[in-house]
Amino acid sequence: MPRLTNIEEVLFPVEEHPVFVSVRKESVERRLSVPDKKAIVNTKTNRVLGIVSRGYRLVTNHQALDWAYQCCQTVFPETKPGEWEVKSSDAPGTGGHCFIDIVHNSTALDFEFVAAENRPDAFGPFIRVTNSYNGLRALAFDIGFFRKVCKNGMILPESIIRFKFTHSQKDIGKTISFEVSQERLSKIKTSFNDYFNALRDCKINRQEFDPLFYGVLKIREPKKMKPQSPIANDWEALSKGIGVLCSRYSEELGENAYAVFNAITEFASHPPQNRCVHRERHSFQRLAGNWLSKFSQECRKPDFKLSIYLENLITNNGNGNKVSSKAAIRRDSN
Incomplete structure (x- = not known):
C-alpha cells in the first residue's frame, strides 16, 4: 500500500x-x-x-502539529513561528500513525561543524512529531539535526531531547508543556561536533563501505531465493543501488566513516520500494542516529579495529547479513 x-x-x-x-x-x-x-x-x-x-486521549494529527510548533519555540525561543515549516510527513497508507518533520527555514540556527575553508556542511535543527490513532505509539516530539545539502535527511541520535506522552487523560490534558535546558541543547551541539570529527578521522576502505552500510541498517539478504524470482531481482537492484550510493559518497567525501554515514542517512531518509526493505523511514533514521553516537565513541578507542567491529556487527545481525556483506566486498573488488 x-x-x-x-x-x-x-x-x-x-x-x-x-x-x-x-x-x-x-x-x-x-x-x-x-x-x-x-x-x-x-x-x-x-x-x-x-x-x-475508554481512557484513551485522542490527539488529532492537526493538534499534534500545532503542539509541535509550540515545541519549536520553546526549545528555540530566539525564533519566530513563521520561521518554521513542515519539511516532510510520512505515514502508512492506513493512516494509523504518522511522522511530521518541522524545520527552521533560515540559516539562523545552522550548526556548522566544519570550517568554511574545508567542507562547509551546514546542519540545522528539526522537530519530529509522532502521533497515532491505534494506541501503539505515544505522542512524541523529537529534536534532531539534518544536513542541508544533497538528499540527506534527519538524524535522530540516542542523546536526543525527547518529549513523550502516552495517549491517556492523565498524561495529556487540554494542553502540554515543553521544558528544556538550553545548557543541555548546547552540549548536544558540541557532542555533534565531536561525533563528526571522529567519523572524518576514521579511515575506511571503499570495500568496507557496503558491509558496514548493511550492518548499520540491518539489511539482510533473503534466504532461499530462487534465481530470477521477483525477490531475487529486488535484492539485486537493492544491492546495486547501495553500491552506487556508497561509491558516490566515497568519491565526494573520501574513504572515511563520515562518507559511510552520509550514504546511510540518504538511504534512511529515502528508502526505496523494494521487497527486501522491511523498515520505514523513521526506523532507518533512528538506526543511523544511534550508530552515529555509538560508533563515534567506539572508533576513538586506541585498540579499535574495523575488521573486528564489522565481524561483531555482522554476527549480531545474523547470518543473512554476513552473506550480503561478503557479496558487497566481492562486488567492489571486481
Missing part, C-alpha cells in the same frame, strides 16, 4: 465512536455495547483506525 507523504493527506478528520459486537443466537442477532472500548474513525473514508480503551 502506498505511503502518505503529503501533509494534507495525514490531516484527515477523525472521531471517536462507541464499539458494538454482533452476537447471533438461534437466528436472532443482537448488538451488544463494549463499554470499555471506543473506535477511532477516519470520517473521510469511514475507516476504523484503531480500537482503544
Whole structure:
C-alpha cells in the first residue's frame, strides 16, 4: 500500500465512536455495547483506525502539529513561528500513525561543524512529531539535526531531547508543556561536533563501505531465493543501488566513516520500494542516529579495529547479513 507523504493527506478528520459486537443466537442477532472500548474513525473514508480503551486521549494529527510548533519555540525561543515549516510527513497508507518533520527555514540556527575553508556542511535543527490513532505509539516530539545539502535527511541520535506522552487523560490534558535546558541543547551541539570529527578521522576502505552500510541498517539478504524470482531481482537492484550510493559518497567525501554515514542517512531518509526493505523511514533514521553516537565513541578507542567491529556487527545481525556483506566486498573488488 502506498505511503502518505503529503501533509494534507495525514490531516484527515477523525472521531471517536462507541464499539458494538454482533452476537447471533438461534437466528436472532443482537448488538451488544463494549463499554470499555471506543473506535477511532477516519470520517473521510469511514475507516476504523484503531480500537482503544475508554481512557484513551485522542490527539488529532492537526493538534499534534500545532503542539509541535509550540515545541519549536520553546526549545528555540530566539525564533519566530513563521520561521518554521513542515519539511516532510510520512505515514502508512492506513493512516494509523504518522511522522511530521518541522524545520527552521533560515540559516539562523545552522550548526556548522566544519570550517568554511574545508567542507562547509551546514546542519540545522528539526522537530519530529509522532502521533497515532491505534494506541501503539505515544505522542512524541523529537529534536534532531539534518544536513542541508544533497538528499540527506534527519538524524535522530540516542542523546536526543525527547518529549513523550502516552495517549491517556492523565498524561495529556487540554494542553502540554515543553521544558528544556538550553545548557543541555548546547552540549548536544558540541557532542555533534565531536561525533563528526571522529567519523572524518576514521579511515575506511571503499570495500568496507557496503558491509558496514548493511550492518548499520540491518539489511539482510533473503534466504532461499530462487534465481530470477521477483525477490531475487529486488535484492539485486537493492544491492546495486547501495553500491552506487556508497561509491558516490566515497568519491565526494573520501574513504572515511563520515562518507559511510552520509550514504546511510540518504538511504534512511529515502528508502526505496523494494521487497527486501522491511523498515520505514523513521526506523532507518533512528538506526543511523544511534550508530552515529555509538560508533563515534567506539572508533576513538586506541585498540579499535574495523575488521573486528564489522565481524561483531555482522554476527549480531545474523547470518543473512554476513552473506550480503561478503557479496558487497566481492562486488567492489571486481
